[in-house]
Amino acid sequence: MKLKHLLAPATALILAPALGFAQEAAEGAEAAAEVAEAAPGVTPYIFTTLLFLIGGFLVFWMAAGFAMLEAGLVRSKNVTMQLTKNIALFSIAAIMYWLIGFNLMYPGDGWTVPGYVGAIFVPTVLEPVGLGAADAALDYASVGSDFFFQLMFCATTASIVSGTLAERIKLWPFLIFVVVLTGVIYPIEASWQWGGGWLSEMGFSDFAGSTLVHAAGGFAALAGALILGPRIGKYRDGRTVPMPGSNLALATLGTFILWLGWFGFNGGSQLAAGTVGDVTDVSRIFANTNMAAASGAVIALILTQVMYKKPDLTMTLNGALAGLVSITAGPLDPSLFGALWIGAVGGIIVVFTVPMLDKMKIDDVVGAIPVHLLAGIWGTIAVPFYTEGTSFVTQIIGIVAIGIFVFVVSAIVWFILKAVMGIRVSEEDEINGLDMAEMGMEAYPDFTKG
Amino acid sequence: MKLKHLLAPATALILAPALGFAQEAAEGAEAAAEVAEAAPGVTPYIFTTLLFLIGGFLVFWMAAGFAMLEAGLVRSKNVTMQLTKNIALFSIAAIMYWLIGFNLMYPGDGWTVPGYVGAIFVPTVLEPVGLGAADAALDYASVGSDFFFQLMFCATTASIVSGTLAERIKLWPFLIFVVVLTGVIYPIEASWQWGGGWLSEMGFSDFAGSTLVHAAGGFAALAGALILGPRIGKYRDGRTVPMPGSNLALATLGTFILWLGWFGFNGGSQLAAGTVGDVTDVSRIFANTNMAAASGAVIALILTQVMYKKPDLTMTLNGALAGLVSITAGPLDPSLFGALWIGAVGGIIVVFTVPMLDKMKIDDVVGAIPVHLLAGIWGTIAVPFYTEGTSFVTQIIGIVAIGIFVFVVSAIVWFILKAVMGIRVSEEDEINGLDMAEMGMEAYPDFTKG
Amino acid sequence: MKLKHLLAPATALILAPALGFAQEAAEGAEAAAEVAEAAPGVTPYIFTTLLFLIGGFLVFWMAAGFAMLEAGLVRSKNVTMQLTKNIALFSIAAIMYWLIGFNLMYPGDGWTVPGYVGAIFVPTVLEPVGLGAADAALDYASVGSDFFFQLMFCATTASIVSGTLAERIKLWPFLIFVVVLTGVIYPIEASWQWGGGWLSEMGFSDFAGSTLVHAAGGFAALAGALILGPRIGKYRDGRTVPMPGSNLALATLGTFILWLGWFGFNGGSQLAAGTVGDVTDVSRIFANTNMAAASGAVIALILTQVMYKKPDLTMTLNGALAGLVSITAGPLDPSLFGALWIGAVGGIIVVFTVPMLDKMKIDDVVGAIPVHLLAGIWGTIAVPFYTEGTSFVTQIIGIVAIGIFVFVVSAIVWFILKAVMGIRVSEEDEINGLDMAEMGMEAYPDFTKG
Structure with a gap:
């Protein structure tokens, strides 16, 4: 019974051209050709919608990956605080991207400042699907699936910020920043490229978001880290005090989750799966994405062994993630060898810049700035090595433009939040831990602290 | 080579009408139309089968989510005990649903009491697929994929029970209850709606199981909680003693897993993916499901901040889950705004009913009754707000009927188990913990208890 | 726009036969038939490619499962060490399988020793996709998707080894072994069957790799365990000293992850999803795989209760895994009842052989030899019960051949590594733990050790 939902219109769609030409017997072959041409229109729509849904749930899963990492x-x-931030930021992103972000990012004919700022209105809250201008625009996939998929990228941008600022930022100012980031900042800069704005006009290329998502999240995190300052005791007498993570099994799980989710992140960004060419491309993207992660991990493992005489697990995890970020701007065109060396450079960047940031007293708790900002920039710059029609200059212009926009706007928001309500917990609360101070709830109450 | 498995019959299916009409050249166009009409029959079957398989493995994943939560x-x-219960209950459900449940739930022409009790026989244990009456009935998807998908819903019902009764119930009586629940209780009440029984005749509407799965599991849990009694020391001098969970990272992971799995739970319940209309519907379901979870989480976070001055992570997690349960009865028809407020009401229900249950001295360790039973009832009642052809009265009749049936039969089974073998561990074992007493194995032997 | 990527060639492919015959009106019907025959060629390619991608990411997820387990x-x-080994071995497998393995396993016309050793060259490192001889061979799915899928099986083989040898092997010798295993040993033995080598010629049958992957990994692990020796203090005065795992929640999570991934492992091994017959087969495989896991878990739970008076969680987890391994050689042909008893025998094997191995002083930390080697052999032997055209004798010949090859070559590599660089950490390091000694990093630094 379910099968008949659309059988009438679908059949009509298929048969329309056939019947239109079926005046004479001599036109039979032509009709057959028409049928063959028309019929695929239905299945590509289904395939591409499924790509969005499957890609989307994989990228959703990355929210869990960030939380565990x-x-x-x-x-x-x-x-407890870090877990709360992660589930809350995803939920807020889901609401804000619907309320403002999606229409702002894909304005259709509704640009407020053409090419720069999309449609700032919320017209369709009560409509059946409520997705506004973009609704009519899609004929190659369900707009709901597209919304679902794109929303996940918006949420990812916010996830990146929470790691850097951990262990000292207050919950609510952070979540208010997330409201602005996911409702306004991300949709505007992403619209410059994916919404058909000025960067896409210019020839900037960022396939799945090395810059639009990862570096952007990194810039927002960097602004926050500079304004928030390092954790108490992190930098003492010119020395960096290690503050080791409490659960490396969770961190490893988080990395595996992110790696898995990235197949959706990059593969789904093909935005089409209805032809032989498209799924072949998606396959290449999967293989390249995996390779870049693998080479990022291996190089970080080897480098830490060579440099510090001890292999370093967290560096290896971040190496894998940096490999993933690096290939994200151009996961389709490189050969597997290309993915290998691009990912490896990402891993190298992490190993060298994590201590560099510490020297600059920028306290990035999980290494999100090296992984997402620096490897993201690297990946975006690397695109012209393999993708025809792109140029290093244009890539750099795009990175700089997005970097300035996100960094400046984020900094303004952080400053306002700092002035209005304060963004940092008290010294006492920070030392005692945010879980008891702000939440009244420990994550592991049964395990004695060492 | 593999491609040829069914090439012969598949081609025959496609070509049959074409060849039938290909007597004369003049019939060519007609033949082409026939081909176009016939060919889509193959791909919808494939798409819908894939929906069941992908939806099914996502719902399988929810078993891991419940275990971690x-x-x-x-x-x-x-x-250790809780983990054992979770993997065992899923395994038992998988066997019982095959042995009895599936045929009982989808009796085809084999109703024993038409509309109320399905076919009570196990006829096909040794047949190739062994799926009985339903086997012949499916022509829109593989019966194996349907079995796989439906089985996961049966297992979910059992998962809900284990959380409520944790920390004091004996392993084996609990597992025997699972045998009855997954083999008999769930299949009978679910057949009333999804097997074409009296509730579906009456116009009751429960798209993916707010009542059939979640409230049903909740009613079984409630019966158990009343008969089993609260944990020692939980209610003392009119006060509720907090017994905080040991690992909130795991609980958060479990919530993310459940959220992910729910896309399969609700999306797969479209039961068709072979047309433009069906995948568009599946997409709306995905978007709505996500929105309801997000709003449930946000509202619970805000409410606990306002009410208790501290945001509460476990309430936020349960808020997300309550949002998911709430939208499950009608995830297709509401707008995103509809999903938002329906989910938010679910979150509100959790925040207010968790302490209420404690006041009634009903000890529900993980909050499964508020989340699955109460939000499930709410979600079922809310269906007529957006779904045409449904009525509040009919919805309430369905809830009451299922509630009475599941609660009474469950209570009888719990009483029998209590009389025959006892369902509660000794006081000493409960205080020392079930892991050492019943299992002889600690989950975290290396970590000193606080 | 994306939709048009391949529209030209795809349409050409569809229309080619139609146009070729469209000389006269009388040929219309014939053309229609040709179209019908040709058009499905596009969607099966897409479906099968998606099967590889979805199956592939599910098997990727198994790497996380092994890490958590x-x-x-x-x-x-x-x-920390065990986590490092797991992420490193996967990454190395990803690189080695591309560099050598894939071409060695699927030599096309490039056999070096026909039927026994594939093409030993690395010709295509710099090519667009870089997948060599197999590239041209595939016309039913994207070669990239096939590579992605097959790579995951290679990595799985290595994952099996790491568990057995845990807690005493040095990191780098282990990783060098992984280089050889994933680059050479696995691809050669797997090519005997899946690359069209002598075992497949002979009629050996191993659908998804009970022997080619699981027993092979187990043989490599066994060789290592014998040469490496047991952990200090494991066998004392003729007694086996229990060394309980530190986090059974993680172990359970790992088992659920593996169970989930196995749907891709077995289901994807159908290698085709473009016809009604193929997806119906994939569905049966999903259902059977789930059943075998469930019955393996239940039987292990019951057996440990009966034999030791205490149900054993780790045995139950390993029972589920043994059920999965057992059904892997023939997941398609058995009825669900067949899957049930085949999986149950796997669970029984685990319960009885874990203590047996201890009696032989073979120290297998996670039980990988019973689960993967012994249940893998069982599953391979069981194939002829349900699969026509197979024989017990041929199955045993295959197991013995692969066993000898993998065991002997692995032993040689282990001996060389032992002689050249040593494979075992110092006694002091082993007692203090590998995390501080080799890594300088604890996994749970905040939790006091008991």
Whole structure:
């Protein structure tokens, strides 16, 4: 019975051209050709919709990955808070992207400042699907599936910020920042490229978001880290005090989750799966994505062994993630060898810049700035090595433009939040841990602290 | 080579009408139309089968979600037991649903009491697929995929029970209850609606099981909780003693897993993916499901901040789950705004009813009754707000009927188990923890207890 | 726009035969038939490619499952090391299988020793996709998707080894072994069957790799365990000293992850999803795989209750895994009842052989030899019960051949590694734990050790 939902219109769609030409017997072959041409229109729509849904649930899963990674890399006294931030930021992103973000990012004919700022209105809250201008625009996939998929990228951008600022930022100012980031900042800068704005006009290329998602999240995190300052005791007498993560099993799980989710992140960004060419491309993207992660992990493992005489698990995890971020701007065109070396450079960047940030006293609890901002920039710059029609200059212009926009706007928001309500917990609360101070709830109440 | 498995019959199916009419050249166009009409029959079958398989493995994943959620919310001395219950209950459900449940739930022409009790026989244990009456009935998808998908819903019902009764119930009586629940109770009440029984005749509407799965599991849990009694020391001098969960990272992971699995739970319940209309519907379901979870989480976070001055992570997790349960009865028809407020009401229900249950001294360790029973009832009642052809009265009749049936039969089974073998561990074992007493194995032997 | 990527060639493919015959009106019907025959060629390609991609990411997820299972079953002082090994071995497998393995396993016309050793060259590192001889061979799915899928099986083989040898093997010798295993040993033995080598010629049948993957990994692990020796203190005065795993929640999570991934492992091994017959087969495989896991878990739970008076969680987890391994050689042909008893025998094998191995002083930390080697052999032997055209004798010949090859070559590699660089950590390091000694990083630094 369910099968008949659309059988009438679908059949009509298929048969329309056939019947239109079926005046004479001599036109039979032509009709057959028409049928063959028309029929695929239905299945590509289905395939592409499924790509969005499957890709979307994989990217959703990355929210869990960030939560586990960050919960594993903070000290046990701040784990409940970090978990709360992660589930809350995803939920807020889901609401804000619907309320403002999606229409702002895909304005259709509704640009407020053409090419720069999309449609700032919320017209369709009460409509059946409520997805506004973009609704009519899609004929190659369900708009609901597209919304679902794109929303996940918006949420990812916010996830990146929470790791850097962990262990000292207050919950509510952070969540208010997330409201602005997911409702306004991300949709505007992403619209410049994916909404058909000025960067896409210019020839900037960022397939799945090395810059639009990862570096953007990194810039927002960097602004926050500078304004928030490092954790108490992190930098003492010119020395960096290690504050080891409380649960490396969780951190590893988080990395595996992110790796898995990235197949959806990059593969789904093909935005089409209805032809032989498209699924072949999606397959290449899967293979390249995997390769970049693998080479990022291996190089970080080897480098830490060579440099510090001890292989470093958290560096290896971040190496894998940096490999993933690096390939994200151009996962389709490189050969597997290309993915290998692009990912490896990402891993190298992490190993060298994590201590560099510490020297600059920028306290990034989970290493999100090296992984997402720096490897994201690298990946975006690397695109012209393999993708025809792109140029290093244009890539750099795009990175700089997005970087300035996100960093400046984020900094303004952080400053306002700091002035209005304060963004940092008290010294006492920070030392005691945010879990008891802000939440009244420990993550591991049964385990004695060492 | 593999491609040829069914090439012969599949081609025959496609070509049959074409060849039938290909007597004369003049019939060519007609033949082409026939081909176009016939060919889609193959791909919808494939798409719908894939929907069942992908939806099914996502719902399978929810079994892991319940295991992690519950293991995280019990005290560390009961974790091994809770894990054992979860993997065992899923395994038992898989066997019982095959042995009895599936045929009982989808009796085809084999109703024993038409509309009320399905076919009570086990005829096909040794047949190739062994799925009985339903086997012949499906022509829109593989019966194996349907069995796989439906089985997961049966297992979910059992998962709900284990959380409520944690930390004091004996392993084997609990598992025997699972045998009855998954083999008999769930299949009978579910057949009333999804097997074409009297509730579906009456116009009751429960798209993916707010009542048939979640409230049903909740009613079974409630019966057990009343008969089993609260944990020792939980209610003392009119006060509720907090017994905090041992691992909130696991609990959060479990919630994310459940949220992910729910896309399969609700999306797969479209039961068709072979047309533009069906995948568009599946997409709306995905978007609505996500929105309801997000709003349930946000509202619970805000409410606990306002009411208790501290945001509460476990309430937020349960808020997300309550949002998911709430939208499950009608995830297709509401707008995103509809999903938002329906989910939010679910979150509100959780925040207010968790302490209420405690006041009634009903000890529900993980909050499964508020989340699955109460939000499930709410979601079922809310269906007529958006779904045409449904009525509040009919919805309430369905809820009451299922509630009475599941609660009474469950209570009888619990009483029999209590009389025959006892369902509660000894006081000493409960205080020492079920892990050492019943299992002889700690979940975290290396970590000193606080 | 994306939709048009391949529209031209795809349409050409569809229309080619139609146009070729469209000389006269009388040929219209014939053309229609040709179209019908040709058009499905596009969608099966897409479906099968998606099967590889979805199956592939599910099997990827198994790498996380092994990591969690093993991290949960080692003592807390060795957790960081075990996590490092798991992420590193997967990454190495990804690189080696591309560099050597894939071409060696699927040599096309490039056999070096026909039927026994594939093409030993690395010709295509710099090519667009870089997948060599097999590239041209595939016309039913994307070669990239096939590579992605097959790579995951290679990595799985290595994952099996790491668990057995945990808590005493040095990191780098282990990883060098992984290089050889994933680059050479696995691809050669797997090519005997899946690359069209002598075993497939002979009629050996191993659908998804009970022997080619699981027993092979087990043989490599066994060789290592014998050469490496047991952990210090494991066998004392003729007694086996229990060394309980540090985190059974993680171990359970790992088992659920593996169970989930196995749907991709077995289901994807159908290698086709473009016809009604193929997806129906995939569905049967899903249902059978789930049933075998369930029955393996239940039987292990019951047996440990009966034999030891205490149900055993780790045995139950390993029972589920043994059920999965057992059904892997023939997941398609058995009825659900067949899957039930085949999986149950796997569970029984585990319960009886775990203590047997201890009696032989073969120290297998996570039980990988019973689960993967012994249940893998069982599953391979069981194939002829349900699969026509197979024979017990041929099955045994295949198992013995692969066993000897993998065991002997692995032993040689282990001996060389032992002679050249040593494979075992110092006694002091082993007692203190590998995490501090080799890594300088604890997995759970905040939790006091008991």
